[in-house]
Amino acid sequence: AQSVTQLGSHVSVSEGALVLLRCNYSSSVPPYLFWYVQYPNQGLQLLLKYTSAATLVKGINGFEAEFKKSETSFHLTKPSAHMSDAAEYFCAVIYTGTASKLTFGTGTRLQVTL
Amino acid sequence: DTAVSQTPKYLVTQMGNDKSIKCEQNLGHDTMYWYKQDSKKFLKIMFSYNNKELIINETVPNRFSPKSPDKAHLNLHINSLELGDSAVYFCASSQMGGRHNEQFFGPGTRLTVL
Numbered sequence: 001a002q003s004v005t006q007l008g009s010h011v012s013v014s015e016g017a018l019v020l021l022r023c024n025y026s027s028s029v030p031p032y033l034f035w036y037v038q039y040p041n042q043g044l045q046l047l048l049k050y051t052s053a054a055t056l057v058k059g060i061n062g063f064e065a066e067f068k069k070s071e072t073s074f075h076l077t078k079p080s081a082h083m084s085d086a087a088e089y090f091c092a093v094i095y096t097g098t099a100s101k102l103t104f105g106t107g108t109r110l111q112v113t114l
Numbered sequence: 115d116t117a118v119s120q121t122p123k124y125l126v127t128q129m130g131n132d133k134s135i136k137c138e139q140n141l142g143h144d145t146m147y148w149y150k151q152d153s154k155k156f157l158k159i160m161f162s163y164n165n166k167e168l169i170i171n172e173t174v175p176n177r178f179s180p181k182s183p184d185k186a187h188l189n190l191h192i193n194s195l196e197l198g199d200s201a202v203y204f205c206a207s208s209q210m211g212g213r214h215n216e217q218f219f220g221p222g223t224r225l226t227v228l
Contacts, residue, residue: 043204043219046218100215102217104157107157
């Protein structure tokens, strides 16, 4: 079955440290790839998306993600974490032929400490 | 200007009741979706409508019935509510085939069944 795997349900980093959130998809055909962020008691906000125009995608709030076909990965990074980055992050994919159905990973809660 | 709006934001009700959640989008999109987020934050698609036609119908109890009166609205009616229906329900919209199928989410409706 087509799925999305996010390694690490909880990641804790110090303020100013590198943020790395992992996402792997399960398809030989690259799907559409997205990262969404959810702040407490709020909806989902799109951080960035892979459009096949470039393997390194820049998003909002200083986040970026790199698409690696050989590793079927789309990991999210930010060079320097800020307290305001604390939230739940979801990787999501739309696989070919699924009528735009978003399949979400299980989410990674990012905690940022002083 | 709210792009995707949902009402109500909170809904508390007793087991066995029937309730509806409404969703409206002013983005001019032709496709709308309902997602369910459970207590563990897991997000899963329930339904999708394209131009008022049902195109995605995941394994959802038939107590859940979506209705799309026009392209800008997608409502969710739930009969005979059960404790397990407690969750946050998100509405989303997109333009099929456009902008790499980017979906815009509403703020969510938190349903609590007592």
